[in-house]
Each structure stands twice: as C-alpha cells, then as structure tokens.
Amino acid sequence: MPNLSVVIALFNKAAYIKRTIESILWQTVLPQEIIIVDDGSTDGGGEIVESFQNPRIRLIRQKNQGVSVARNNGVKESKGELIAFLDADDAWKPRFLEVILNLKQKIPSGRRLCHWL
16 A cells, blocks of 8 residues: 555634544554644644644644645645545544545556545
C-alpha cells in the first residue's frame, strides 16, 4: 500500500474534530500521518487535537486564511505519496481507506480515482 497522508483544515469545528480524528484512527488501514491545519480557530479545536497523544497526528497553526490555504499548507507539510482530504466535521466508516486504496491499486496508472485521492 502506498503511504497516505490525511489533511484536515480546521476552523471552529471543536464540536466535531474529536470524532473526525477518531474515525481516521479506527481505520482498518491507517494513514502514515494526519495533518491538521488549525486555520485560526477561536473555539479550542486546536487544543482538542493536542489532547491526542498520537505520533501520527501533527497540528499546524496559522492565522485565518481560509480552507484552501489551510489545505495547501497541509499538503506542503505532508510526506505521503497520496493525500486524502477530510473535512473537520466529517467522519469515515472504518474500512473507507482500505476500500479506496484497494480501488486505487486496480485503476491503471495515470487515471484519477477521485478528487480527494
């Protein structure tokens, strides 16, 4: 399986970010890293991210510049061969990455699987 980085742009989604991160950590295939870019949140979301004592999770803080800048900064900091974006208020079912990565292996090189991978 190729190395995979998950990038999350976080802005004032403290009520959801714990569930979002847990949905990644509960995957049957774990990503190499989870990069969360706190885009100037004022609701304590960054502190919730810091409460996870997991070496896969990296928090980057920046002043508010918008979701596109946050995602782009996360991609710049990533180490994975593939990047998956997840919104800070969404969650994946436990086999999501396994299924997507298996599909990626079946698709001929040069063809896009989907917009987020």
